[in-house]
Amino acid sequence: MTLNICEAKSFDQIDFNTANPGFQSYEECKFTNCNFSKADLRDIRFTDCVFHDSDFSMANITNAGIRTCQFYDCKMLGLLFHECSSLLFSLKANDCTLSHSSFLGLNLKKSAFQNCTFEEVDFTNASLEGSVFKNCKFPRATFENTNLRKLDMRTALEFDNDPTKNDIYKAIFSPLNVEGLLCKFDIQIKA
16 A cells, blocks of 8 residues: 655645645654644654644544654643554654643653643653653653653653652752652651
8 A cells, every 4th residue: 555645845724624635644744833633643654744833632643653753832732642653653842731641651762852741641651761851840740660761850840750660760850859759758858
């Protein structure tokens, strides 16, 4: 079967619910101010694509390929990333909201996130080894049996990470956020 491939094209203000261009694979494409909210993106591949100011909230991404994609100022609420194709899954995000989403069991090694919010996100059984979360917030996010080896969370905020339930070998935290590792022990940290 031959894939209908779109290469190196820019899309601006496209509503993928009503005006979906219909390609099965997008390679090196740029999407700006596009609406993917509640769109059916099943089995569509995005490779080396860049997304700006786009809304992916509640999109169906079952078996979608997200490969070395970058997201800037995007709204990504309620996404089940763990249902994406795991083959070469890779993303970077800046200034995005990824709340109420799931990365359950995904390999996110060496991923980079900056100024993102992960409210009530599930990272259970995921591998975040070597990833960087710069100025990110994690209110009520779940970390359980998560590989956090060499993770850089020096500037992360609002996380509750039980070190007895996760692998935090050589992870990096700052004195200002170390309390997120100690919540379980109900101790007080005073200056």
